[in-house]
Each structure stands twice: as C-alpha cells, then as structure tokens.
Amino acid sequence: MLSAEEEREAVSAIVARFPRERTWLLPVLWHVVEELGWLNKDRIAWVSESLNIPYAEIYGVASFYSLFRWEPTASPEVHICTDVICTLHSGDKLYEDLKWASGDGTFTAVSVTCLGRCDASPACLVNYSPVEKATTSAVLNRVRALTTQSANGGGDA
Ligand code: FES
Structure with missing residues (x-):
C-alpha cells in the first residue's frame, strides 16, 4: 500500500x-x-x-462514466449493462445472478450504463473483453478461465 x-x-x-x-x-x-x-x-x-x-x-x-472504479475490486471484473435495451433482454436478471455469484469475492460484478453494444444485448464485459448476448453460465465460464489462468501464472485475472 x-x-x-x-x-x-x-x-x-x-x-x-x-x-x-x-x-x-x-x-x-x-x-x-x-x-x-x-x-x-x-x-x-x-x-x-x-x-x-x-x-x-x-x-x-x-x-x-460507469466504467471508472471508486473502490478496490476483486478481479476479474465483470461489467453488466443494465440500460434499457439490455434490460429488455434480461440484462437486469443477468446482473442480479452475477452479483449474487460474486458474493464469494472471487470476482466483481458491476452494473453499468450502455456499453454501445445494444445489438449484442445483454452486453457484458469481463476484464473489458466483450461477451455478446451474455448468459450467466457464459460469463461464469469466462471468469473461471481467467481465474485459472491467473492461478497458473498466465497473467492478470
Ligand atoms: S443498452 Fe446495453 S449495450 Fe446498449
């Protein structure tokens, strides 16, 4: 520190x-x-x-800008769009599921405004890499892959 x-x-x-x-x-x-x-x-x-x-x-x-952090976060960091278009495609449910799953502190789930990927809603970023038409399982698989990669010395999770 x-x-x-x-x-x-x-x-x-x-x-x-x-x-x-x-x-x-x-x-x-x-x-x-x-x-x-x-x-x-x-x-x-x-x-x-x-x-x-x-x-x-x-x-x-x-x-x-909702992508700026204002407090320490666990990595990987998942940004889920909960703006209008994505909410119409269950982005709010995706956020709730991921927020709950992040409760163990293994990653951070953050609700953000439009990511400019409405065509791929619900839109989501995992460590700033896009997940299009995101589902809870697809995002959690990406998070697990990054966490495993990081644990094996393969870079930031
Ligand atoms: S409303 Fe979600 S990416 Fe635009």
Missing part, C-alpha cells in the same frame, strides 16, 4: 506522460484507475492541481 505522498507522486507521474490539455483528461483518469486501482477524492484533487482543471469538473467527468 502506497503512502499518500507516494500516491501523489504516482498521479503526478501519470499526468506527466500526457500533454497538459483538458482533452487528455479521460486517458489520465483511466491510467490512474489502471495503475492505482481506483479513483478517490485525493487522486482527483491531485489530477486537478496538475492539469489546472477545477476539481468539480473532473469529478463530474469521472462520475459520469
């Missing part, structure tokens, strides 16, 4: 890799999440200082 000062330095290092223009805000936030695990008030404040963009503006952008 990093100290607050180490986290601040890590955020500064991430920001330094990008042009200091507000159009790079989303890539900066994405890298903060990927490299430090999640967003929080301190990390947003440090991005705000570094990019000279108001905290409220950054918070507004970050909170708009």
Whole structure:
C-alpha cells in the first residue's frame, strides 16, 4: 500500500506522460484507475492541481462514466449493462445472478450504463473483453478461465 505522498507522486507521474490539455483528461483518469486501482477524492484533487482543471469538473467527468472504479475490486471484473435495451433482454436478471455469484469475492460484478453494444444485448464485459448476448453460465465460464489462468501464472485475472 502506497503512502499518500507516494500516491501523489504516482498521479503526478501519470499526468506527466500526457500533454497538459483538458482533452487528455479521460486517458489520465483511466491510467490512474489502471495503475492505482481506483479513483478517490485525493487522486482527483491531485489530477486537478496538475492539469489546472477545477476539481468539480473532473469529478463530474469521472462520475459520469460507469466504467471508472471508486473502490478496490476483486478481479476479474465483470461489467453488466443494465440500460434499457439490455434490460429488455434480461440484462437486469443477468446482473442480479452475477452479483449474487460474486458474493464469494472471487470476482466483481458491476452494473453499468450502455456499453454501445445494444445489438449484442445483454452486453457484458469481463476484464473489458466483450461477451455478446451474455448468459450467466457464459460469463461464469469466462471468469473461471481467467481465474485459472491467473492461478497458473498466465497473467492478470
Ligand atoms: S443498452 Fe446495453 S449495450 Fe446498449
């Protein structure tokens, strides 16, 4: 676990890799999440200082996108679309089933808004890889494969 000062330095290092223009805000936030695990008030404040963009503006952008993490999560991470089209194709039931199955802490199930894959609803991402016309068993099989791969030293689950 990093100290607050180490986290601040890590955020500064991430920001330094990008042009200091507000159009790079989303890539900066994405890298903060990927490299430090999640967003929080301190990390947003440090991005705000570094990019000279108001905290409220950054918070507004970050909170708009449901794929940003705001707390530590178990990996693999499963994002299930529960927006209108996917709900019409049982995305809400898929989310409920996966949320229940994730109760043992072996993966994380997150409800998200439209993933832009309405044609393949219910749409779902497992570690950001799409599962089209997702079913509970298909998603759990993908999760198990990633978990086994990770346990065997085959990369991130
Ligand atoms: S509504 Fe689910 S992907 Fe668009």
